[in-house]
Amino acid sequence: MTTPLALRLRMIIGVLALIGLLVAVYLALYENGLSQSLVCPDEGCDKVNTSEYVVLFTVRIAGAELSLKVADLGVIGYTITLIVTLGWMTRREMLRIPVGVILLGLSGFGFLFSLYLTYLEVFKIHALCTWCVSSAVLMTGIFALTVAAWPAERSPAPAQQRH
Amino acid sequence: MGSPRTSHQPKRGSPSLRVPVWYYAILGVITVVGAALIVISLQSPEKPELGDDLISEDDYILGQADAPVTVIEWASLDCEPCLAHVVTTMPQLQQEYVEPGTVRYVFRPLVFDEANHVAAEALYCAGEQGHFWEMRDWLFRHSSEWTAATDAAQFLAEQTARVLGLDGTALEDCLRAEQYSERVDRINAEAMAMGVSRMPFFRINHTLLAGAYPLDVFRPVIDLAQKGDYAMGEADAPVIIMEWSRPTCGYCRQYSLTAKPLIETQFVETGQVRYIFRPYVGDDFSRLVAESVYCAGDQGKFWEMHEWTFANVERLVESADLVQTLAEEGGAELGLDTAVMRDCLLQGRHQVLVAVLQADASLREIPGTPSFLINGRPLAGAYPFETFKQMIEEELSP
Numbered sequence: 001m002t003t004p005l006a007l008r009l010r011m012i013i014g015v016l017a018l019i020g021l022l023v024a025v026y027l028a029l030y031e032n033g034l035s036q037s038l039v040c041p042d043e044g045c046d047k048v049n050t051s052e053y054v055v056l057f058t059v060r061i062a063g064a065e066l067s068l069k070v071a072d073l074g075v076i077g078y079t080i081t082l083i084v085t086l087g088w089m090t091r092r093e094m095l096r097i098p099v100g101v102i103l104l105g106l107s108g109f110g111f112l113f114s115l116y117l118t119y120l121e122v123f124k125i126h127a128l129c130t131w132c133v134s135s136a137v138l139m140t141g142i143f144a145l146t147v148a149a150w151p152a153e154r155s156p157a158p159a160q161q162r163h
Numbered sequence: 164m165g166s167p168r169t170s171h172q173p174k175r176g177s178p179s180l181r182v183p184v185w186y187y188a189i190l191g192v193i194t195v196v197g198a199a200l201i202v203i204s205l206q207s208p209e210k211p212e213l214g215d216d217l218i219s220e221d222d223y224i225l226g227q228a229d230a231p232v233t234v235i236e237w238a239s240l241d242c243e244p245c246l247a248h249v250v251t252t253m254p255q256l257q258q259e260y261v262e263p264g265t266v267r268y269v270f271r272p273l274v275f276d277e278a279n280h281v282a283a284e285a286l287y288c289a290g291e292q293g294h295f296w297e298m299r300d301w302l303f304r305h306s307s308e309w310t311a312a313t314d315a316a317q318f319l320a321e322q323t324a325r326v327l328g329l330d331g332t333a334l335e336d337c338l339r340a341e342q343y344s345e346r347v348d349r350i351n352a353e354a355m356a357m358g359v360s361r362m363p364f365f366r367i368n369h370t371l372l373a374g375a376y377p378l379d380v381f382r383p384v385i386d387l388a389q390k391g392d393y394a395m396g397e398a399d400a401p402v403i404i405m406e407w408s409r410p411t412c413g414y415c416r417q418y419s420l421t422a423k424p425l426i427e428t429q430f431v432e433t434g435q436v437r438y439i440f441r442p443y444v445g446d447d448f449s450r451l452v453a454e455s456v457y458c459a460g461d462q463g464k465f466w467e468m469h470e471w472t473f474a475n476v477e478r479l480v481e482s483a484d485l486v487q488t489l490a491e492e493g494g495a496e497l498g499l500d501t502a503v504m505r506d507c508l509l510q511g512r513h514q515v516l517v518a519v520l521q522a523d524a525s526l527r528e529i530p531g532t533p534s535f536l537i538n539g540r541p542l543a544g545a546y547p548f549e550t551f552k553q554m555i556e557e558e559l560s561p
Contacts, residue, residue: 004180011186018190022197035205051293052330089182
């Protein structure tokens with residue numbers, strides 16, 4: 001059983017992960033050609049989401065080319081974060097691994113990847129995509145809250161469980 | 164007061180530590196609202212006032228996709244006046260109209276030789292890499308280099324990889340495979356069919372403009388387009404009628420009294436037709452009368468002034484001081500600010516606009532008055548209402 005502080009922080013992480021997932025789905029629909037436009041204050045969204053950096057890698061399966069886009073990875077990342085957060089909201093461990101460690105790993109990777117994407121936007125593409133920046137801010141928030149929850153996650157197990 | 168509150172707080176490690184129901188309600192609301200917004204954005208792609216028929220899937224758009232004014236430029240990438248446009252007017256146009264979201268800008272390359280064809284294809288190959296507009300600028304500014312290259316594809320790949328940071332190998336592969344050759348040919352065939360002549364050639368919503376001009380020439384045309392060309396009828400009406408006429412033409416007056424009112428009641432007011440009036444200018448008299456209509460438009464009385472000039476043409480023709488008659492008599496009868504109207508005419512505030520519209524009529528080879536374009540199909544003469552009705556219904560039928 002987790003602590004009340006860790007629980008509260010995980011509740012906030014859950015909200016941020018859900019919003020992040022919605023943003024990532026919106027971008028993924030565009031990057032995969034399922035929607036024709038993005039609501040954006042300038043052309044930055046178009047410029048970034050049609051740039052060469054959008055495709056992470058392409059595989060050929062049964063003659064068809066399948067590409068994993070940046071936003072697809074966002075959808076996967078936020079979905080896992082959301083499932084872990086909500087599914088183990090009041091638990092310390094998942095598959096014998098502390099949930100705090102799993103969240104720290106996920107959000108740490110997400111945070112570093114967001115930093116890399118923001119670097120690409122500023123220095124390579126020379127445009128900022130509002131939705132991508134929103135996602136980076138959300139992921140940074142999740143990472144910061146996970147770090148903040150770390151002491152609470154690591155605090156001694158509740159007395160009742162020790163009995 | 165303190166004890167009852169603390170008694171409800173979960174203690175660390177207490178089995179009662181659980182997520183409150185309201186939390187799941189918040190998550191549910193966020194999910195529903197977010198999903199609804201995404202679904203709405205998928206179902207209603209932003210539709211500009213003019214309709215997306217102007218823009219094709221092949222086009223790269225600079226600016227906001229839902230900008231009210233569409234500027235399409237046709238130019239060959241080694242044309243010198245076109246470079247002048249890119250260097251001088253384009254940056255100002257971008258700053259004043261594209262960046263604030265008034266104009267969405269489209270560029271279509273014209274080709275007249277093999278090197279041009281390769282350069283135009285390179286533009287779309289660079290577009291694949293997200294560098295369409297950077298490539299366009301580079302091609303214009305370095306046309307003397309790539310037109311002189313023995314192997315344009317190799318030269319473009321090497322140079323743009325170095326300067327623009329493109330993937331040179333991918334660009335060269337794209338060019339060797341002639342991925343965009345058909346697209347370039349299609350764009351050129353369409354441009355020739357619509358009579359694109361001098362370069363650079365522009366279409367600004369419903370107005371054509373040929374040649375490189377300073378922003379002062381674009382500004383009134385863009386402003387007019389932003390006002391919806393003072394069109395009557397619904398913005399998304401399936402049929403657009405453009406009329407060219409002048410008050411001194413008897414057939415124009417005949418048409419305005421017979422067929423036009425019926426078109427208005429049966430097709431414009433029912434949302435099937437959008438109606439645009441364009442002055443046909445042949446001399447100083449018709450130029451000043453046309454300017455007066457746009458001056459009245461500034462005060463919200465465009466169509467009223469148009470009708471007034473037709474109804475009072477004899478008074479205007481006999482007038483010793485046309486500005487006085489238009490401003491003091493016409494303006495006063497329509498309840499306009501006559502001093503503002505007079506200044507507008509004396510300062511020639513719409514002189515450039517009327518000159519551009521006159522050139523637009525020439526580019527479209529409008530033969531005389533009255534003349535009409537019904538969804539682009541020409542009709543010259545004061546035909547009876549039935550003729551218009553038949554043509555409109557042909558456009559309306561699938």
